[in-house]
Each structure stands twice: as C-alpha cells, then as structure tokens.
Amino acid sequence: MKNWFSMAETLRIFVASILFCLLVALINFLHKVWWMPRRIQHVFFSQGIKGPPPRFLHGNTIEISEMRQNFMNRKVQLSHDIFRTLQPHIYLWTKIYGKNFLHWPGARAELVVSEPELIKELLYDNEQSFCRSDVDRHLKKILGKGILTSDGEKWLKLRKLSSQAFHAESLRHMIPAMIESVELMLGRWKNYEGMEIDASEEFRVLTAEVISRTACGSSYLEGQDIFQMLRKLVVLSSKNSYKTKLPIISSVFKDRYDLEADKLEKRARDSVLEMVKKRQKEISSREDFLGLHLKAHSASDRNSKITVQEIIDQCKTFYSAGQTTASILLSWTILLLAIHTDWQEKAREEVFELFGQQPPNPEGISRLKTMSMIINESLRLYPPSVYIQRKAKKGAKLGKLILPTNTNVHVPILAIHHDPKLWGKDAHIFNPERFLSGVAAATKNNPAAFLPFSLGPRTCVGANFATLEAKISLSMILQRYTFTLSPNYVHSPVQILSLRPQHGVQVVIRPR
Ligand code: HEM
Numbered sequence: 001m002k003n004w005f006s007m008a009e010t011l012r013i014f015v016a017s018i019l020f021c022l023l024v025a026l027i028n029f030l031h032k033v034w035w036m037p038r039r040i041q042h043v044f045f046s047q048g049i050k051g052p053p054p055r056f057l058h059g060n061t062i063e064i065s066e067m068r069q070n071f072m073n074r075k076v077q078l079s080h081d082i083f084r085t086l087q088p089h090i091y092l093w094t095k096i097y098g099k100n101f102l103h104w105p106g107a108r109a110e111l112v113v114s115e116p117e118l119i120k121e122l123l124y125d126n127e128q129s130f131c132r133s134d135v136d137r138h139l140k141k142i143l144g145k146g147i148l149t150s151d152g153e154k155w156l157k158l159r160k161l162s163s164q165a166f167h168a169e170s171l172r173h174m175i176p177a178m179i180e181s182v183e184l185m186l187g188r189w190k191n192y193e194g195m196e197i198d199a200s201e202e203f204r205v206l207t208a209e210v211i212s213r214t215a216c217g218s219s220y221l222e223g224q225d226i227f228q229m230l231r232k233l234v235v236l237s238s239k240n241s242y243k244t245k246l247p248i249i250s251s252v253f254k255d256r257y258d259l260e261a262d263k264l265e266k267r268a269r270d271s272v273l274e275m276v277k278k279r280q281k282e283i284s285s286r287e288d289f290l291g292l293h294l295k296a297h298s299a300s301d302r303n304s305k306i307t308v309q310e311i312i313d314q315c316k317t318f319y320s321a322g323q324t325t326a327s328i329l330l331s332w333t334i335l336l337l338a339i340h341t342d343w344q345e346k347a348r349e350e351v352f353e354l355f356g357q358q359p360p361n362p363e364g365i366s367r368l369k370t371m372s373m374i375i376n377e378s379l380r381l382y383p384p385s386v387y388i389q390r391k392a393k394k395g396a397k398l399g400k401l402i403l404p405t406n407t408n409v410h411v412p413i414l415a416i417h418h419d420p421k422l423w424g425k426d427a428h429i430f431n432p433e434r435f436l437s438g439v440a441a442a443t444k445n446n447p448a449a450f451l452p453f454s455l456g457p458r459t460c461v462g463a464n465f466a467t468l469e470a471k472i473s474l475s476m477i478l479q480r481y482t483f484t485l486s487p488n489y490v491h492s493p494v495q496i497l498s499l500r501p502q503h504g505v506q507v508v509i510r511p512r
Pocket of ligand 1: 147148159162317318321322323325326329383384385388389451452453454455457458459460461462463465466
C-alpha cells in the first residue's frame, strides 16, 4: 500500500513537472509570438514609425507572399519599371506608411529605411550600434562563418585577407586569366554564329571559370560540383524566405528542405576541402585568394591565423558571391545593349578606339568611359543585390529613433535606384548619359542614392573585380559580335536572393 502511495506520489510529481515545463514553454512561446511583437510595435509607433499590422504567428509573411505571387504570375512588359512588380509590398507600404516603416517578413521585426541620412548613418556605422543580421539557415550553409556572416575581430581578419587578394595590383595580374576565360567562351560561340544563345547561361560558366582561375588557380570544371551545390542551396534558401517559421519548433525539427540542405552542404564542403588539400600539396607560392588564406592558416601569430573551416567557408562565400552577382551584372547589361543598339554601337566604337582588334589592356580598361556609364546604369536599373540588412545591437540609435535590440534594418536598394525623387521622371528609363560626369554628379553628391555595392566599412570587397571582369568580357564580345534580342526572350526579373532574369537572356549573335 505504502509502495503504491509512493508510486502515485512520484507519478504526480512527474506529471506536475511536465505540466510546469509545458506551461513555461507556452509562456515563453506566447512571449515571443504575441507579447514581443506588440511591444516592439508600440515602441516604433510611439516614435512615429508605422507599418502593416502583423498577424499572430505569421507576421506579414502571408501578405508578402501573396503580393509577390500575384505579380510573378503576370506577364510582364519589356519595361525597366520593375520595382513595383518585384517588391510590391515595399512599394505599397512605402506609399501608405512613408519612407521608413516597420514590417514583419518573418519572426523578427524589420525596419525599412529609405531616407538617405539614415542609410548613411547605418552603413557607415562601425559596429557601434549595428552588426550583420542573421542569415537564413540554408544560406548559412553556403556562407558558414566566412566574412559575410562575421563581425568584430574575426571579420577584420577575414576582411584584410580578402582585400589583399582583390586590391588594385592583384587585379592587374588577373587580367590575362580573365581574357583567357572570355576567349574560351567566345570559342564556344563560334558554333552559334547567326543563332540564338542564352547569354545568362554563358555568363554563368564564364564567371565561374574566372573566379576559379583568379581566386584559387583552379578551373570551372574542377569546381563544378561546388558551384552546383551552392546554386541548389540558394534556390532552397529562396523557397523558404517568406515561409512562416515557428520560433523554437523550427529550430528543433528539420523539414525535408533542411535535410536536403544538409546533404548539399556536405558535398560542397567535401569538394572545397579536396581543392584545398590539392593546393596544399603543390609547392606553390602563388599569392592569390586561396594562397593568401593558406599562408594565414600556417601563420604563427594568433591574431592572423585562420582555421581550415574558415578557409572552407571563405572559399564557399567567394565562389558564390564572386560568381552569381558578376554573371547577373553581365546578363542584364547584355540585355540592355541588345535592346538599346545605339548604346551598343557607342560602346563598340570606344572599344575599337582603345584596343582595336587587340585584347583589352590595363591602361585602356581604365579609360573605358562609355562602358562605365553603361555598367553603372545597368547596376542602377537591375542591381544584382536588391537590399542590404543590418541588426540593431543593444541601445542602438538611428537618427532620432531608438531601436529595440535585434530589430533588423533593411535598406531597399531596388526602391532607391528606381525612386523618381532621386533619379528624376526618367528613373525607369535606360539612360547611361546620366553618369556622364561620374557617380557623384549623377547622384547630386548623395552617396545613399546609388548603392549597388553598398557603402562604408562593409562595402563589397569584389566591386572592382566584378567591374573589371564585366569591362573585359563586354569589350571582347563587342569586338567580335553584334547582338540583338531574340523574339524568344521573356522579360521576367525574379528575386532568387539576387535579382536574376528568370528565363535567361536569349540574344542572336552575328560576327562583325
Ligand atoms: C556586380 C557584382 C556585385 C554586386 C552587385 C555586389 C554587391 C554587394 C553588396 C551590396 C555587398 C554589401 C553587403 C552589405 O553591406 O551588407 C557586398 C558585399 C560583399 N561582396 Fe559583393 N557584389 C558583387 C560582386 C562581388 C564579387 C565578384 C565578389 C568576390 C570576388 C564579392 C564579394 C563580396 C564580399 C566578400 C562581401 C562582404 C564584405 C564584408 O562583409 O566585409 N562581391 N557585395
């Protein structure tokens, strides 16, 4: 009997403990999904920042997905007025709530800022008030703990290494490898003269070849597996970007996307590791991106030393960042030149004046003025990166606003580049002429009006590399071919992390 009582007592304590744990978990859950959003909204409302009301559990994810889906399914005219169709939620909510507004694209509040003064303050902040925002868990599998996801001392160490690999003198040495890679592509084009090619597919391979050769002394074929896995991870990440994720639960239970992402990450990691090991076996003093990272790995000074895992994450980051964005820039620029054949002709004249039939040389490249104007206008209308994000640290202030800890801050690059108040009534028109007297004049000395590569300490480390690659590729294409838009081209810009031509860019190439 006594035994039975003690068993019943134990059971009672056990059940009570479980109920207590469940109650704590429920309170914790409600605090996160119900109380916190209301409190954060109140903090912003009291400072004059409004926004769409978040729904319980979903925030604004449902509205955002519906609006985007609605526009994605429509047939789009061949117009460069793409902001309202690509980011209809930002377009609509800016109109309703103003240039700075609060929304909930997931579990966390996000302050969208379009006011130039606030953007400058945010991007020039030296980690006093803001740090990198957390990235989606699938994207994290690409970037790991590389430069794009780190802060503080670690970021500084990786930033120094990356800048060294892509500074002006190193870029000069990369020109022959870039020219060889373009030659390889143009060799393939010989089979398609007078016919249609998908330029974006060609540029995907070209830019992969260029980053493999210049950064790692490898080739596209050797790194093919890495690029393929990284591409699949980007698609997975994008599929999940506007899905409701329940706090706690989604971090404990893996769905089928998570399992697939794990497999892809492992394959990408193994391939990079193989490439690193191969290079370690070589007796080489090459000071390219990989060479510099391997040197840092064997450094005795603890402050500069990096781990093998950091090398792997850096390689994945640069293979991904260095290839995707550069290939997208080339794709949109070819599209614009295929439509605006007068500018194609102007660019060609300049190329022949500077290089004749010869391959591009460093002096000539630095004097490609018309081409720079065209590239800037392409980056303005179709910025490969459509936004920049930061996360508020404790006690963060932006202008007069006081931000709750962990609020994300979002700079909508696409919206800014298409804003008629900043760029005039012809903001949606392709007009490279606006960059005739340089970027400062085009933006009326407002650096926050043109942000393709961001601003401040975290500005793109590969900006000069990407523009050099674009100038060399376009010069060599213009020397050999004229091109027009194929009737099969369907204008369908889409945001799959970056702003891409969804169905490629089909052009007909004719030898000159
Ligand atoms: C047209 C081509 C490119 C565009 C539009 C672009 C855009 C950007 C933007 C907007 C950022 C800033 C993000 C921020 O402020 O949070 C960034 C950062 C970065 N980009 Fe690029 N990028 C391009 C090409 C490249 C290339 C070719 C590489 C590498 C070879 C590269 C490597 C990086 C890295 C490593 C960062 C992080 C810098 C840091 O956090 O310190 N990018 N890029």
